[in-house]
Amino acid sequence: MAWYPAATRMELQPESDAQPAIRPTQFILHSVAAPWTARRMYEYWRDSTNLESHFGLGYAGDLAQYIGTETRADSNYQANRRPDGTGAVSVETASNLQHTDPWTDQQIEQLVRLGVWLHHHHGIPLRVCRSASDPGYGYHRLFRAWSTSGTACPGDARVRQFNDEVFPGIVTGATGQLPPPSEEDPMPTVINETRAGGPTLQPGAYTLIPMAYDPPLLQGPCSYAVTAYATVKGEPGTRVQMRFHDLALATGRLSLDLPIDCGVIGPDGVLNAQVSRNGILATNEQLRVEIQADRTAKVDWRVMRALRWTP
Numbered sequence: 374m375a376w377y378p379a380a381t382r383m384e385l386q387p388e389s390d391a392q393p394a395i396r397p398t399q400f401i402l403h404s405v406a407a408p409w410t411a412r413r414m415y416e417y418w419r420d421s422t423n424l425e426s427h428f429g430l431g432y433a434g435d436l437a438q439y440i441g442t443e444t445r446a447d448s449n450y451q452a453n454r455r456p457d458g459t460g461a462v463s464v465e466t467a468s469n470l471q472h473t474d475p476w477t478d479q480q481i482e483q484l485v486r487l488g489v490w491l492h493h494h495h496g497i498p499l500r501v502c503r504s505a506s507d508p509g510y511g512y513h514r515l516f517r518a519w520s521t522s523g524t525a526c527p528g529d530a531r532v533r534q535f536n537d538e539v540f541p542g543i544v545t546g547a548t549g550q551l552p553p554p555s556e557e558d559p560m561p562t563v564i565n566e567t568r569a570g571g572p573t574l575q576p577g578a579y580t581l582i583p584m585a586y587d588p589p590l591l592q593g594p595c596s597y598a599v600t601a602y603a604t605v606k607g608e609p610g611t612r613v614q615m616r617f618h619d620l621a622l623a624t625g626r627l628s629l630d631l632p633i634d635c636g637v638i639g640p641d642g643v644l645n646a647q648v649s650r651n652g653i654l655a656t657n658e659q660l661r662v663e664i665q666a667d668r669t670a671k672v673d674w675r676v677m678r679a680l681r682w683t684p
């Protein structure tokens with residue numbers, strides 16, 4: 374599962390756990406035909422059995438994620454999940470009841486940023502889908518196979534905006550330059566991730582630990598303040614170290630931090646290790662963390678708390 378750091382997480386259950394995994398290869402844009410906030414969309418899907426999307430976007434740019442992007446969501450019919458396991462990431466956007474109105478500037482900005490993230494995080498290619506199963510970007514009515522009985526969604530005005538603004542903006546953003554934000558927003562996104570379990574550590578060997586759902590703690594472009602916690606169980610006296618590193622995705626180059634000593638496992642067989650770091654990540658750069666013990670030990674619990682500022 375993957376969660377977009379710039380969206381507010383409002384996880385839909387049981388869908389999020391119950392629906393099968395996908396490998397996301399497409400991004401499909403919708404209008405929800407209701408002037409709803411992202412939270413109102415969440416409440417609607419939570420309280421009904423209607424087909425949900427991965428993301429919801431309000432008129433004011435409020436963006437929520439309901440389902441991880443590597444789990445199937447159900448608003449694109451045959452593109453939800455194909456027999457080969459690939460599928461589409463979907464966003465529903467607030468609109469008037471007939472979905473004839475254009476996206477607001479705030480909606481366009483968020484769609485562009487999300488589209489850029491999907492390119493960097495999942496490798497969705499920077500092109501408009503050429504067929505119903507072709508990897509790329511599209512809007513709901515682009516292919517008949519994406520709806521059960523045909524649809525005008527997201528509406529004429531938004532199809533024009535997709536072609537003139539949203540898709541070109543994603544290409545520009547993904548190839549180096551983010552569009553400038555419509556207003557200065559100094560407030561960071563707060564990220565809290567907690568996961569049970571973790572890897573078994575072999576003596577003296579560093580092991581990568583995903584603090585949440587996947588190995589990167591954070592991906593640029595952003596600045597951040599992060600603390601990673603790990604509960605480690607093993608023989609009393611076992612010494613534990615952690616170290617951060619940056620990974621440049623384009624070159625595969627790692628830049629390792631110095632190890633940080635986290636202390637020794639106590640008489641109760643438990644150590645709560647923690648390391649913190651502040652920094653900046655460039656586009657296509659990831660922050661990850663590794664852990665090492667000098668005897669065999671087991672990671673039992675992982676938590677990440679972070680503040681993230683996007684440019």
Ligand SMILES: [Zn+2]
Binds near residue numbers: 402
């Ligand atoms: Zn639609």
